[in-house]
Amino acid sequence: MIIPALNEEESLPGVLEDLGSCLPGFDVVVVDDGSTDSTSAVAASAGAHVLTLPYNLGIGGALRTGFRFAIAKGYSRAVQLDADGQHDSSQIPGLLAALDNGADMAVGSRFVDSASPYEVGRVRAGAMGLLRLLVRRRSGQEFSDTSSGFRAFSKPVLELFADNYPSEYMESVEALLLALHNGFKVVEVPVNMSERSAGMPSNRRLRLAFHFLRLLLVIAATEPFRREPDSGPRRDGGSSSRTMRTTPSQSVLHGR
Amino acid sequence: MIDHMVLGQEFGESIGLTTRAHVVVGLVTLCALAFIIRLLRRGQLRSKYAVLWVAAIVPLGLLAVWPGLLTWVSDRAGVFYPPTLFLLAAVAFLFLVVVHFSWELSRLEERSRTLAEQVAMLRADLDTVGLDAVGLDAVGLDAVDQHATFDAESGTHQTSDGMGTPAV
Numbered sequence: 001m002i003i004p005a006l007n008e009e010e011s012l013p014g015v016l017e018d019l020g021s022c023l024p025g026f027d028v029v030v031v032d033d034g035s036t037d038s039t040s041a042v043a044a045s046a047g048a049h050v051l052t053l054p055y056n057l058g059i060g061g062a063l064r065t066g067f068r069f070a071i072a073k074g075y076s077r078a079v080q081l082d083a084d085g086q087h088d089s090s091q092i093p094g095l096l097a098a099l100d101n102g103a104d105m106a107v108g109s110r111f112v113d114s115a116s117p118y119e120v121g122r123v124r125a126g127a128m129g130l131l132r133l134l135v136r137r138r139s140g141q142e143f144s145d146t147s148s149g150f151r152a153f154s155k156p157v158l159e160l161f162a163d164n165y166p167s168e169y170m171e172s173v174e175a176l177l178l179a180l181h182n183g184f185k186v187v188e189v190p191v192n193m194s195e196r197s198a199g200m201p202s203n204r205r206l207r208l209a210f211h212f213l214r215l216l217l218v219i220a221a222t223e224p225f226r227r228e229p230d231s232g233p234r235r236d237g238g239s240s241s242r243t244m245r246t247t248p249s250q251s252v253l254h255g256r
Numbered sequence: 257m258i259d260h261m262v263l264g265q266e267f268g269e270s271i272g273l274t275t276r277a278h279v280v281v282g283l284v285t286l287c288a289l290a291f292i293i294r295l296l297r298r299g300q301l302r303s304k305y306a307v308l309w310v311a312a313i314v315p316l317g318l319l320a321v322w323p324g325l326l327t328w329v330s331d332r333a334g335v336f337y338p339p340t341l342f343l344l345a346a347v348a349f350l351f352l353v354v355v356h357f358s359w360e361l362s363r364l365e366e367r368s369r370t371l372a373e374q375v376a377m378l379r380a381d382l383d384t385v386g387l388d389a390v391g392l393d394a395v396g397l398d399a400v401d402q403h404a405t406f407d408a409e410s411g412t413h414q415t416s417d418g419m420g421t422p423a424v
Contacts, residue, residue, distance in 0.1 A: 054367075054370050054371060054374050055367055055370055167302075168302070168303060168304065210307075213307060214303050214304055214306075214307045215303075217296075217303065217306060217307055217310060218296070218303045218306075221293050221296050221297055221306075222297070
């Protein structure tokens with residue numbers, strides 16, 4: 001379990017306790033992304049591995065740290081969830097079951113069944129709709145929730161992400177396209193998530209708008225690709241190997 | 257539309273560019289755009305900078321195709337001589353970009369310092385635990401070899417008492 005956390009000393013104990021009781025056989029690593037509170041201490045006392053980053057890297061950086069940890073320690077799968085209690089531990093087996101059934105990556109989606117009660121504001125829904133459309137056009141596959149932080153990964157995907165996970169805001173869309181572009185099978189699993197409480201101050205909105213535009217550019221600059229139904233992950237011999245940071249690659253989804 | 261084009265040509269010539277020069281500028285703009293996109297694809301340019309440069313190149317391309325745009329904007333800005341506005345805008349843009357880079361460099365230098373400090377402290381921790389910091393030394397500061405670092409780290413992880421115990 002990879003839990004990126006920034007100043008979550010209040011909700012983290014509950015989340016860890018939940019995990020401990022629901023899924024006792026799994027190791028947990030909390031990636032402290034430059035918290036100024038006692039997040040690290042809280043996580044350590046709950047018995048989790050803790051990776052304390054010396055400064056804030058953002059969600060992409062924290063996740064990549066978690067992925068590198070997973071690979072270095074030899075884990076064969078990983079699940080990502082939030083530290084704020086939005087994600088329900090009891091739904092993790094559902095994600096893992098998708099991996100058992102042959103998927104390389106399982107994304108917990110709030111919107112697979114339209115019966116889900118999760119609400120988002122109109123502007124946000126419009127933006128997410130546009131991203132969904134672009135992802136569909138680029139990959140040929142439909143995804144209902146492109147910004148989910150509740151996901152499960154198989155080892156090959158972990159290896160890819162450990163080297164190439166995108167670092168900028170809203171990395172989940174780029175990550176999705178990165179995995180798809182490399183031929184991995186990504187499925188969505190319906191989940192319920194608790195609502196996010198507060199709204200967004202205006203300067204956050206501006207920043208979001210910028211990152212949204214940036215994302216549009218990134219997606220536009222990738223070559224369209226469609227995954228053949230039966231082809232497995234692409235394994236190039238030496239060229240365009242996405243594990244080599246310095247080798248030029250066809251994909252713009254390079255962890256930038 | 258034809259009036260527009262003629263006006264554009266006259267204006268273009270009035271600021272010292274023939275139609276041919278306009279075409280050249282337009283092509284150069286397209287090449288610049290392609291270059292930025294290529295760098296982005298290769299992962300050699302962070303997407304936030306790609307956005308910046310695309311946003312800078314697109315207006316230039318627009319001007320190359322429609323020089324009347326500059327006159328239009330100058331009239332509204334109260335500038336008599338349109339090229340002045342262009343130069344002013346270009347200088348202002350470059351100034352802001354460079355200031356931004358100074359800000360980023362400052363931030364990165366501070367972060368580098370923090371990393372160096374932590375490395376020094378980690379080495380000390382490794383020494384006290386009795387482990388040879390060979391892993392760290394062999395890697396050096398320029399090489400980014402995650403496996404070597406992790407080997408050193410997992411050594412610490414097992415024996416040091418500050419890293420937390422494995423979960424059940």
